[in-house]
Structure formats: structure tokens, C-alpha cells
Amino acid sequence: MTHDSLTHDSLTIGVDIGGTKIAAGVVTASGQIWARTMRATDPADPDQIEAAVADAVAELVAQYPEVTAVGAAAAGFVGPDRTTMLFAPNIAWRNHPLGARLAERIGLPVVIENDANAAAWAEYRFGNGRGAANMVMLTLGTGLGGAVICDGHLVRGAFGAAAELGHMTIVPDGHYCGCGQEGCWEAYSSGTALAKLARNVAVADPEGARPMLAIADGEPLTGAHVTAAARQGDPVATGLLVRFGRYLGLGVATLAAVVDPGLVVVGGGIAAAAGDLILPAAREGFLAKLSGRGFRGELDIVTAALANDAGLIGAADSARTLDPAVAVAGAAVPVPA
Amino acid sequence: MTHDSLTHDSLTIGVDIGGTKIAAGVVTASGQIWARTMRATDPADPDQIEAAVADAVAELVAQYPEVTAVGAAAAGFVGPDRTTMLFAPNIAWRNHPLGARLAERIGLPVVIENDANAAAWAEYRFGNGRGAANMVMLTLGTGLGGAVICDGHLVRGAFGAAAELGHMTIVPDGHYCGCGQEGCWEAYSSGTALAKLARNVAVADPEGARPMLAIADGEPLTGAHVTAAARQGDPVATGLLVRFGRYLGLGVATLAAVVDPGLVVVGGGIAAAAGDLILPAAREGFLAKLSGRGFRGELDIVTAALANDAGLIGAADSARTLDPAVAVAGAAVPVPA
Amino acid sequence: MTHDSLTHDSLTIGVDIGGTKIAAGVVTASGQIWARTMRATDPADPDQIEAAVADAVAELVAQYPEVTAVGAAAAGFVGPDRTTMLFAPNIAWRNHPLGARLAERIGLPVVIENDANAAAWAEYRFGNGRGAANMVMLTLGTGLGGAVICDGHLVRGAFGAAAELGHMTIVPDGHYCGCGQEGCWEAYSSGTALAKLARNVAVADPEGARPMLAIADGEPLTGAHVTAAARQGDPVATGLLVRFGRYLGLGVATLAAVVDPGLVVVGGGIAAAAGDLILPAAREGFLAKLSGRGFRGELDIVTAALANDAGLIGAADSARTLDPAVAVAGAAVPVPA
């Protein structure tokens, strides 16, 4: 393998390793996906996951033998070498040399990336974050994930644990978070948090919650029910999304104080479904808490462009742009030039 | 001037522009100060400040003509070009081309750096932050300043306003801050905050505050009185410093969630005077709020090494390591090769 | 029945209606229980509950025919007439004429009292609150119940909903409460809250929680495990009880600002088991938040004396001291003179 083989013209493969499935694709230097495949996985069986990744990659390499490298994204803390999975919340990886093991199976250089980092990188390179060298990505899913790009570089941190943005404390002694702490941003701004907020309103104000409950039709309230009710003009549901947005903006203001991004890209299911209802309140909440207003630039908050492909695309591009000194070269087979 | 002229072997000058005086010094590539000078300045007269800087630099260049560049540090927002002072809190600079104006007067390349950034850079290069490529500096003075180094680079942000750490919100609807916002970290963890805390305790619990008041001897309570009382074993004063430390740790936990530093270096007058009384509580407060404990590394919190010279040394080193494409070359006289 | 028959020398019956059982007893004017009985009840069947109460009372009246009145205590909102159960959390009573229905079955005057009010009244008359005409009772059980006595009178409120002390907001946007609100005192100072706090610490700091988890031996952590670990000197468990106590004191300070009690009597399981570990921190937390310290009296915080009998005794005494104009006279049989 030579440095030149990792050019921007080359094709790379991105793999998004989720809890129960992996998605893989061949990605061009301009972020296009030329081929895709998927595999089901068992989060309790790391060996099976690695075999499935290798199998999916082999399928794609068979179609595009000119592929030069592989990037794999997964939830968890990734070591500064970008090959070791220090800790994963959903898979039994603890200080696991994932990159080296995959490279051995695959026979190509492999780089490991945190999934939120990968998605952010994709948005930065090809999505709504293009050109924003100082950018924060927030992913509003079950939890609140994130990534920070400073001066065109992903911030990974001393322990590979940077951009655990959902665990910034925004309310001292506030809501319990899944991490055991109190007042984490994720406990106010995530799908789980929105559902919990709605369910508690249904207890505290059953009359006011009636339209949401009617939509839920006997199911436990979710963010989707809140959004649907808000779209029908229900003031309580609308109020919940405004409150949700304000918390989002509160955390963004703290991010502005730390890394001063020019842009915040908000992805994840809630952003896709209700971004138009949430983001104005988020911006209002952000501005209301911004220090030095009038003497400094004010960031924009936008929704993400790439949806579920962001992780795959970002991982692939991360592999393309990696420093060859860092990549874990595949040992088994010669790397195609 | 060639790129080679800016080698690590070269001497540079650092200038620390304060509210009422400037300190300048010739600094070696290993952070030693070989010569110093000072000038009094008038914060209301930007021209006089620039003239004083030029005069001080000229005095030093006369001694060390081999000086190749000048770095100037001042409080405020610095543009991404590192020559424009976007906004300064104490001096009437608004989008002020400070670097270009100084370069014209001085005849050497000039780089402008935020003062907290400069101090952090000095600690990172020569002080207690050596080797900590992911580091946060906190300066506990009248306010709470800070700087963030990620992967060996200062984080400056999209608008030059990164690392306004004192304005992270840590208590929603909390204490008023000088910036007009509520609940800023600076309103809990700064010299001003500590004095205000002590003065309020003196109102709420006059009996308990008696030892501190005895030390203050009629003067308004300050952090120094609190520290002195704590050193004499006064439990109320000790409790105030513990509370102060806990707030410090609370903010550090949020920083860990965002940029995951391996080290936090705490400077400023309070750290110098009472670091041993405050930092254990800060660490305790940090650990109590850290998410993912046991699955990730835990940063250290240490005091700074360089005291009042940090800004000067860091500015000088910043000039040495600057990208020559960025530096504002002096126009008036040829730059010494 | 004449007014004179309701003297302090007379015997009355107190009934404590819980979720799954009732306890009844014959109580003297000095608060002694001369006879007791119990019945199992079905919270879903109000008729069965009333029949069980009547049956238990009949058993006791057979032993002490000189009984002149009955007081029944239950959780919920009681109307100002002290006969209507406006709302009960655990039993299907909604604007339910409980007193009248019981009086008809029993043939004696019946007064209904909120259970926390009854317990408080017992403590005020015969327990650790004797002589404290301005007193607050807090019951730390699964939830946080309470009662307020001002100038020797129970405060019942305009809607019978006074002293829902567990639902004072002490942390805006704080922990969710069973009532659907956020930041209620009960969500910080109750058995449920203590268990939740411990379980979250076990997630956030598994190493620190090890001694508590060892005691729990596989069971979910409860307040009892925390207390047991604290008694063995475990610093994390001790810290949890101190934090618990501080929240208790925080709420007490707000009570002092509203009704200025001279005494707070703390009952319930946690108080009985861990009062010595909690109350010093509660007092410290109270004093730390007390306005006007040094210019006003400072209340005492003590544990309750009467344990599980408090509700029964207080209900009985409430019946004894009731205004005969208020009591719901039994219609079916002549009242014994």
C-alpha cells in the first residue's frame, strides 16, 4: 500500500455497525453510494459481528475491487489510534482491537470511527454542514449523540470520549439519565426524553393531554404522537415541542461557549419528523442564553441532509482521508494499488 | 522573510496587553524569557496602546535584533485570521485590525492571540500542561477565562469566540453574570463570585461569618479573606471553598463531555492562592458528575506553572509557530531574515 | 347524643384505612389504645372497605359500648366538611360521602381525616409534638406526606388539599414525580426517591456502589440497603443519606418561610430506620437556607414517637375533639349517651 493509493478518487467502503444489523456501502470521493448491502447481527456475539462485516465487505469488494480502504462506524468510545473500541454501550466490546481484527479478516486498511463522528463527518463533507469547518452535529434519536468538528478536524478527546454531548449537565439535580447521572442534556433533549415529558404531562394534566392520548390510541405516548398532535394544532403538544426546543437551545448555547461552532446540524428521527416545529424554539432558546450577543457571530441551526446513510458515508470518507500511518493495514492479502 | 526564518531556534517577542499596562519579553524556543520591559497604557486610547506596544518591542529588538516575530495577547474575541480584534471587553476595539497596525509600527510579523489562549498555549508547551495534546486551561481571576486545546491545536471557533468557558450555563436561572446572562459558570467560579458568595453568607449567617469578617477587618470580604480564614481552620470559609470547588468540578464535567481533555490546568490568582483547598473538591465534584465512569479515562486537574508570565510566553510561542501565510507581515521595514 | 357526651374522658375509635388493610382501635382521651382489631381490604371495592370498617368497629364497640364517636383516616383529599373523600390516590373514591356512609353503617358520629393529618394530630396531642401549636409533620414513606398545624389547628385548605407537602417544587425542571410534575419534594425526599438515587449511583459509579450492592445481594437497591451500608461506614451510602437529608432541610426551610413551625416531626419508615443519619444533615440544610437567621427562632427537627399507630390514634382523637355540628351523626341506631 502506498500513500497514493488513498487518493480522493478512490472508492472506499463504509460500514455502519448498529445493535442488530450492519449496513455497508461503496462510497465515492464525492459521497455517492455506488453499491450497498446489509447483514443481521447479534450484539451479544462480537465474533459473528466481525464475520458479518467481513462478509459484507467481501460482497462489495467483489463488485468494486478497486476499493482501497474500509471505515467502520459504531456507537462507543474509540481510542485515539482509531482502531480500538474502548467501550461500546450495546455490544460487548471493552478495549477491543476491532480495527486490527477486521483488517485481518478483510485484507484492507480499516479505520474505526464513532458513529456520531461518522455521521457528522458525512454532513460536513457532503451534507448540510459543507464548508462549516467549525460545526457541531447533534443526533436526536433515542438518546442525544453528537460530534464536534473544530477547524475541519473531528474532536476525539484524550480518551476517545469527546462529544458525549448528551451528557453535558444542563439542569443540576435534574432528570435522571440512563447513564445514572442527573440533569444530562439527553434527559431533556432526546426521543426518550420527549416521550417521558409527554407521559408525565398526561398524568399531571390529563385534560390537556387528551388530544395526544387520542392519537396514541391506547399506546404509550411517544414523540411521534406529540408531533402529530402539534401538527393538528394541539396547544399542549406544541408547547411540549417548544419546551423541547428550548432545552436544545440551552445546550447549544453552552456548546457555543466552548467550541464556538458556526453551524449546528441536527439529525436523527425527531429532527427529521419535527425539525420545523423544534428548531425555531431551539434558536430562540440559544439566543436567549448567548453571552456577548451583538459582539460575536451567531451560529445557525439546521437539520441534517443525509439521514440514515450519514454514518456509512462518513465512515467511508473517514477511511479515505485517514493518515496511512494510522490505518490498520490488512495483513492477509496485498492491498490493491 | 522566509519560512525558515520562523524556526524554533529563533527568538520571538511576546506582549501581554492588559487593561492598564503591557508586559513584553523576548522569549526563546524553550520558553525562557531573556529580556523584559513594561509600559503603562490607557485603555481608553487605542492609539496610545499601539504606540506603547511598538515602543516596548523596539526596546527589546534593540537588545535582540535576531527576533523574528511578535505575538500579542489581549482579552477579547480574535478573528480567525489572528490579526483582527473583533471585540474587547476592556478596550475600545471593535473589528479592529490590531495585528496589521502593530506590524506596520513594528516592522515584524505580528500575530494576535486571545490572552487565555496564550496562557494555555504556554502551559501546554512549557508549563504543567506539557504533553497534554487535549487540554483545557481555566483562569480563575476576576472572571473565569479559559482555553481549549484539542489534538495540540487551540480551538478558536467559527467566530473567534471559542472557549468563553466562563459563560457556559451551569445553573438555569442562576446568579446574574456580568454578561447579563444568568447562571454562567463565571458567576459561580471566579474571584468575583467567591467574594459575592462570602458577602452573602455574611448577611445570611453573620455569626458563622464572624471569623472571615474579623480577617477582613472592615474591608468588604474578598476571596483572599475566605482563603485566609480557611487556612486558620474556619469551617464556614472552608465550606465556601469546597462549594466553590464543587462548582468548578461541575463545569469541568461538562467540558469532559464536550472535548474530553486529559488535563485541566487551573491558573489565576485564586488557583495560586488556594488551589490546594479548592482542587480536591473540584475533582470530587467532577467525578460525581462524570458520565461513563469506569469505562473511560478520568482527567487530572492541576494548577498552572507559569503564573503571570504565561500570556507573554504563550503569545511569543504562538508567533513562533504561526503559519507564515497567516502572519501579518510588517510593511514598513524589511523583516530581518 | 349530647355535646357533653363528647368529653375528653370518653372513648373513641380510630380507624386507619390503608390500601390493603384497615387497623382499628379503641383510644382513650390520653391517647392509649385499649383494644385493637384489623381487617383485610380490597382497594378496588369501596363497598367491601366500608363493610370491613363497620365490622371492625362493631367488634370494638361490643367490647367498649361507651365509645362515643369514630374517626377514620385515609390517604387523599378530604372535604372541609370532614366527611367527604374528594379524591383518594389508591382507592376509587371521587367525591365520595365516606363519613355519611360509614355513620349509617356504624350508628355513631364519624369524622374523616386525611391520614397524614391524623398522624400529625396524634404526634401533636400525644407524641413528640406535644405542646407545639405550630408544627409540621413529615411522613417519609414510599412518598412524602405531611400535615401542618397552625396555632393548634390542622390546616385543611380551601379544597381539602392542604399539606400536600411532597408536591412543593424544590428543583425546577427536576426529577419526575409520580404526580406527573417535575422537581417535587417527594421526588427527592421519600423512600422511592432514596432507592432511585441509590440505583442511579450504582449506574454512574458502580465501583463506589459496590458495598451497597453487596448488601442488596442481587435485589434492587432500596433505602434499607443504603442505610445498612451507611451503618457499616460506607462513604457513598453515607453521602447519599446526607444528600437526602439536605433535600429534606431545603424543603423545611420553605415551610419555615410559609408557616413558621416551631417543630418538624419526621415520621415514616425511613425516619424510624435512619433518622439519626438523616436529621443532622436536614438541620444543616435547613439552617443553610434559612432567611433572617439570628433574628428569628429556629425550629427543631425530631423523629416521630408513635410509629404505625399514629394514624389510628390521631383519627380517634380527631373524632373526640370534633365539633358536634360537623360530625356526621349515625342515622341507623341511637347514639349511646
Place this chain on the structure above:
Amino acid sequence: MTHDSLTHDSLTIGVDIGGTKIAAGVVTASGQIWARTMRATDPADPDQIEAAVADAVAELVAQYPEVTAVGAAAAGFVGPDRTTMLFAPNIAWRNHPLGARLAERIGLPVVIENDANAAAWAEYRFGNGRGAANMVMLTLGTGLGGAVICDGHLVRGAFGAAAELGHMTIVPDGHYCGCGQEGCWEAYSSGTALAKLARNVAVADPEGARPMLAIADGEPLTGAHVTAAARQGDPVATGLLVRFGRYLGLGVATLAAVVDPGLVVVGGGIAAAAGDLILPAAREGFLAKLSGRGFRGELDIVTAALANDAGLIGAADSARTLDPAVAVAGAAVPVPA
């Protein structure tokens, strides 16, 4: 004078002792003021104040010799005997036998009442609180004063310090209060708090604050400027009053949890000037925090009726309805046995 002379048909005198002046008036049993007078006073000279009260009373007694008793209202803690001023914030009274000293000078029975208590009593008897036996009065002046009436009786507390409602903690670690504590209700809901809020917004968002600043015309912003701007449709000023109202409602919800009033009467300058702008948000904030909604009555929030005369009228009526055993008899004439 006989006991019978203290009937509801009798005339009494009410005296409102402020910081720099006293207002006195002859008040009928239906709350009408038949005669008035005033005196300037020196808060630093308790003797002069007493002489001035006596002088004013003498002037009125000369007109209405049938006056039977005097009630005097002042800010501070009043002992349970209703004659001793335990502590006053503005006058140098510490455990001062004010009632006895005035009675000696005046020759009539004198009762002392806390000023907020007196105002509340007036509203309860003759103003917008008529018939609300469970009522809370809030006075939004420079500070936030209050009074609590339970079951038709003023709650005075064990130490005479009840209803220091402005010092309920509503935001832990929140705004500093004049009492030295943090997060007191008064620090969010008072004239001082509103002015401080506006002045900080002017720093944080100078552009948004421009309409308010234009009205202030160089003067420091006050609540009056905020109200004036809001009346002109300024969204920032309106937002401040809404936020102010929400804090008001937050505290009212805690009061509902403690004493369950049927009515909250809001007096003081801000209520008079901007009640229509504030009270809807207060009600909304109250309902948003009310536990048990739908299962309990919901209090009303109304403005006060009696304005500046409330203290005088309430003090007079308090004297009329006092228990003669409690009143401090004047020494000049024999007290009826």
C-alpha cells in the same frame, strides 16, 4: 371601657408605620376610613416614632373620642403576643415592647400586626378577599411580602415569622436575595427583581432592550419602564413580564401544596400597574406546576382592592377583633376585667 366596647360597631384606629412616615386613620367596623392623619418619622429614632404615633392617635381621638382600640402595622417579625416587635428590617427594633410602649403613651389597648398581615386582613375582611377563609396575600413592592389566612385566621407561626413568602426558595443556587440567601422567590418576583431582570437583559441583548431603554431615557431601567414598553407592544418587555408572571405562579403552586388557599390576592405597586399583564402568566405558571390537577379545586389569582390603605384598615380591624386578653391595655385608663 368594657369588654363590650370592643364590638364590631365600635371605631378603632389603624396606624401604618412605614420607614419614613406613618399614616393613621379612624376606621369603622365596615372598613370605612372616617378620618386620617400622617406624621413624618425617622427610622433611626424609635422614640420619635412612638411619639409620632401617639401624637397622630391623639389627634384622631380628639375627633372620635369613642375609639376603643388601636392597631399598628409595621414591617418585621411580631411576637405571638402581638405586642412585641421581635425584629424589624428598617427600624432599630429588636425584641422591642412596641405595643406596651404605645399603649402607655396612648391610653388605649394596642395590638401590633405585621404590615403584610394587616393588608391581607383588610383584603380578607373588606377587599377582594372577602369570604375567602383560606387566602394568601402577596405584596409585590420593592420586595415580596405576604400573609397567609387559614380558616379565617392569620397564620403567625411559632416565632412570629410566618408568611415570609418572599424567602421561599424557588431556584436552588439561584439569584442572590437581599437576605443573603440564594434563589428566594423575592429575587424573582418583586419590583427589585423585575428591574434587575430588565437591566441584565439590556446587557445581554442591547438590541432587544432598545425600546425599554428608549422609555427609560437614560435612567436605570425599572419595572415601570418594562410595563410601559410592554403596553406599547414591545415583545422583549412583554416577555419579561410573562417570565415574571411565571415565577409568580411557580411560587403560588408551592403555596397551594402547603396551605391550599382558595384565593391569592396580589397587591403592591407592580400588581396595580401591571396586574393585567402579569396575572395570566402567573395563573398559567401555577397550573403548569399544580399537582393533582383535575382532582382538586384550583385557586383564583386576583389583584388587591385596597391599595395603600390596606395596612391601616387591616391594623384597625385587627384591633377591633382582637381577643381582649391579648391586647396590651393602655395604662392611662383602667382595663376592664
